[in-house]
Amino acid sequence: MTRERREPKRSRPQFRKKKRRPCVFCVDKKALDYKDIGFVRRFMTDRGKIAPRRLSGCCALHQRMVAKVVKRARQLGLVPYSVE
Numbered sequence: 001m002t003r004e005r006r007e008p009k010r011s012r013p014q015f016r017k018k019k020r021r022p023c024v025f026c027v028d029k030k031a032l033d034y035k036d037i038g039f040v041r042r043f044m045t046d047r048g049k050i051a052p053r054r055l056s057g058c059c060a061l062h063q064r065m066v067a068k069v070v071k072r073a074r075q076l077g078l079v080p081y082s083v084e
């Protein structure tokens with residue numbers, strides 16, 4: 001095989017240029033409520049874990065608040081700690 005391999009691929013569109021969607025809480029000024037199970041569940045994976053920032057799309061501040069709310073909801077038994 002004598003095909004040219006090292007072909008420069010500089011014409012590719014750059015990664016990391018995607019605009020990050022702004023945090024839903026920053027935009028809507030929506031209040032986090034641990035009693036709103038449907039809403040809390042949006043920030044959990046299907047296995048019951050807290051969704052990481054890359055999935056939830058939250059900013060650092062609101063991601064911390066989300067984590068706190070999820071933990072509170074867990075303690076009250078509103079959402080499960082883990083799903084088998």
Ligand SMILES: [Zn+2]
Binds near residue numbers: 058060
């Ligand atoms: Zn935010």
